[in-house]
Amino acid sequence: MRPGIQRHQALAQYRRRAPVYDLELLAFEPWRHACVQRLALRPGDAVLDLGCGTGLSFDLLQRRIGPAGRIVGIEQSAEMLARARHRVQAEGWRNVELIHAPVEEAAWAGRADAALFVFTHDILQQPSALRRVIGMLRQGARVASVGLTWGPPWALPVNAFVWAAASHSLLQIDALDRPWQRLADAGVDLDIDCGPLGGIYLAHGRVA
Template sequence: MTTDNDLSIALYRSKAAGYDASAEFTMPLRRRTIALLQLQPGQTVLDVGAGTGLSYALLRAGVGDTGRVLAFEQSPDMFALARQRVQREGWANVWHANAAAEAVQLPALADAVLFNYTHDISRSPAAVANILRQVKPGARVAMAGIKYFPWWTGPLNLLAWLKNRPYNARAADLWEPWSLVAAQCKDFRWNSTQWGMGYIASATLKGPPR
């Protein structure tokens, strides 16, 4: 594992307990992002860097009882809460692992993949390659996260950087945080959210990464 992974794990050690409460206001954007996956009953959907599993219920609603949610999360503290959630709810069709994006091995290929506020993963070439090789060509991809404001807003980007820094090891890499994923997709489209400091994106996966 790299020092970025270690730093991220350390960051989330203190954030895990309060994460769900702090993420409450993100639920409308989370719903919008998941809707872009256009999930169908029976599909297998992958939740990348799933945190405490806040997206699991919405993803399960999309794929139904005959579908499957796959997920992974490298922070032991965040994953412990995701595991408790699955046990508490008795969700039999959620497979998840405490694993890093660069190394995780999924039990099946995914039909759709969600990157919801997973900046460090989206900026890691090794992580993106390992994930996308386990997703079916033609799969739906949806992303959301923080980005810099347009360059001409100048000092405002200090705000974006400051907001990103407590959560991400690669905090400054915010100009096109989707670019590694977009390079493997066709029809990649993104729009600004949060007055320019966020983005929401969707696409179709071209095929196995080159």
């Protein structure tokens, strides 16, 4: 049987993890920073945060886009989104729109300048979700993604970490050799950086 979890299990898992999610992700903050930096955002940009979770990337995005910019966070877990909403209210941000929906069903009328995928492997593996995202982006929009990927076969501790992290949290773990491939197939010209040991990749590029 292919490892990985079912969608209802993913929703149940994020219901449980929502209160501690920000703490769990603390060690990965440098990767989030690197990913947001690769979006090369400018003041006034509109950016989609796909699977935005608790809104951990919002502050980094705000610092770049400023009050004239716009964040559209799309998230299917009510509990994760509730935390994002609380963050937005606590910060008094008026330029954040939160959409409670699976990305593959989400609708947003505008055309964004950028799209961010931070640890959202399951979204990246769904062509229907990626078609939606591309439909919400202007031509030439920037896209950046960070996530898990296998290391080289000899990097056993790295691969053990990837296996452990992926098999308890992802719907699909069978594309971890090239998790960015469907994004490229959807029409994004990507540069990939996996580092020598793999484990985590950074991908960024533009909608062709």
